Amino acid sequence: MDKAEKDQQDDSQDKMVLESVSGRRLSYDMKTPFYGDCRDVDDFKKLNRVGEGTYGVVYRVNDTKTGRICALKRIRMEGETDGLPLSSLREIMILKRMRNRNIVNVTDVAVGPQLESIFLVMEYCEQDMGTLMDAVPTPYTPSEVKCLMLQLLEGLNYCHKNYIIHRDLKLSNLLLTREGILKIGKLKFPDAQHQTHGIDLIVLFAADFGLARTLSFPSKPMTPKVVTLWYRAPELLYGDAHYTTAVDMWSVGCIFGELMKHKPLLPGNTEQKEIELIVNLIGSPSDAIWPGYSKLPFAKTLNIPKQEYVRVYMQSKPESFFHHTENAPLLSSFNNLKLEFPRATEHTLSLLSGLLTYNPKARLNVKQALRHPYFIESPRPLDPSLLPTYPEIRNQVSEKEKNRRAHDEERKKRLAHEGNDSIFSADHYKKRRKD
Incomplete structure (x- = not known):
């Protein structure tokens, strides 16, 4: 095929694509x-x-x-x-x-x-984890948490391996099938301000997969206003625009804590409150534990509570975990994590503190998290097929909602029967409902 024929074929392909979205x-x-x-x-x-x-x-x-x-x-x-x-x-x-x-x-x-x-x-996935947790009062067992965490990390490993940052990991963006398979969902299309040019910065926003974005090398500035507040990494809260896949790992740590507590770990309603909750949990940030912290845009403008950042040596450092993980933290910053999770094992706290680490470069990456001894200590992760099943909560209509709909229908019929000369006619009622 000569160049002219190839150009003609390319033009024809582009035309077909344009036709598919132009009516x-x-x-x-x-x-x-x-x-x-x-x-x-x-x-x-x-x-x-x-x-x-x-x-x-x-x-x-x-x-x-x-x-x-x-x-x-x-x-x-x-x-x-x-x-x-x-x-x-x-x-x-x-x-x-x-x-x-x-x-x-x-x-x-x-x-x-x-x-x-x-x-x-x-x-199609039958459940989302956020709705499920709100509807089911029974906390997850340790083996169920391990099962869900393992699947979350496997999915995230696939994303990071393909140079994709999710940027909006949270419990409600994790879906669950009736077979017990956890799936990372929620991709969103970018608006005009997120449009990029060039193959190195393709923004993958579709199906609500969070504000997913492919990485570029070297990293280019990106908006720090991503990730739902409760799951937002410290570097984002302090305005860093050159973040990495580490922002996803912080979110994983927040999800891990939420699965164990059966309620949000860091439910701040403002950025200031979110930072206060983080400091109360793991201590105050500083250049000593997070090189470059003081140079971040909001490091001096935000009011940071002072609390000692406590580091506690692990009693055991399994070679299977730390082998070939040069940057893996040999210390665990348990701080108040032990108070929040008094029944958690040492390995559980080690994984949680490794994920909830201020310094993004010292934070566990997805491969290190997958190799963590937490997943091989007893109890072992439950097989996904053995996870408890629930009715499709999202497709259920509550009795209150059914009664409200029936009441609305009855009222519309009555108003329609009164005639259009009434200010409460069916059309007027419909307009009021719309407004």
């Missing part, structure tokens, strides 16, 4: 070597709505072609006048190529007849 549907079997194929959104029968976030609405749907239950996420297109950028289409294709048991996999892209009708087709 003209691609047929089900139309494929291109790079972009793959787009499904018709009419192939999916909507069952119910399972959630809505800043970046889109998620539905539980039935794939009429395969009979499988899937999650369908409509991508918000506010502010986009020319459809979805080609760079975002490439990002979607990267998501489609990501395959791991412990992340929510994007299986297809579906399009409708309108410019804004673009959907991601994803694996």
Whole structure:
């Protein structure tokens, strides 16, 4: 194939992709070597709505072609006048190529007849961990916590191995299937301020997978206003724009503590309060334990409580963990962790303190966490298939909600019967409800 033919083929492929997001549907079997194929959104029968976030609405749907239950996420297109950028289409294709048991996999892209009708087709998971913890009062057993933590780290290892920072890990972004498989979810599409150029900084925002982003070398400035406050790493709270995968590991530490306590570990309602909670738990930061701390943007402007940063030697340092981990902390900063978790084993506190470490370079990375002796001490991690199962809480409608809906329907019928001359007519009522 000569250059002219190749250019013509590339132009044809780009045209097909543009057509797929500009109102003209691609047929089900139309494929291109790079972009793959787009499904018709009419192939999916909507069952119910399972959630809505800043970046889109998620539905539980039935794939009429395969009979499988899937999650369908409509991508918000506010502010986009020319459809979805080609760079975002490439990002979607990267998501489609990501395959791991412990992340929510994007299986297809579906399009409708309108410019804004673009959907991601994803694996459907019956539970999200945040809703489940709120609904189930019984705390997890140590072996159940290990099972969930192991799966979380396996999924995160896949992301970090592919140079992707999640940037929004939290309990409600962890999904659970009826087979006990934990999956990292929640990818979001970037708005205009997050758009990047060049393959080294592709932002992977789709399915609410947090504010996921690929790493660049050398690292480029990124917004520190990421990660839900309760799970936000100290470097982000202090305004560091050159953060790394270590921000995810801090979030993992917060999730670990939450699974053990059965409630949030650091539930600050402001950045100042969040810092105070962190200091109360592990002590005050300083240049001695976190080189460069005093040069961070907010180090001098935030009011930092003074509390000694206590370091306690581990009684045992298994070679299986510390071999080939040059930067692994040989000391554990237990501080008040022992008071928060009085029944925790030494290895449990060691892993938790290794994750909740101020210095990002000294914080455990995902491979070190996976090799931690916590996972091999008794009790061993439970097999995922043995995790307890629960009804699909997200799809249940409470009795209170059922009664409210019935009351609304009855009132609308009564108002409609009164006629449109009343200020409480059905149309007026509908407008009031909308407002």
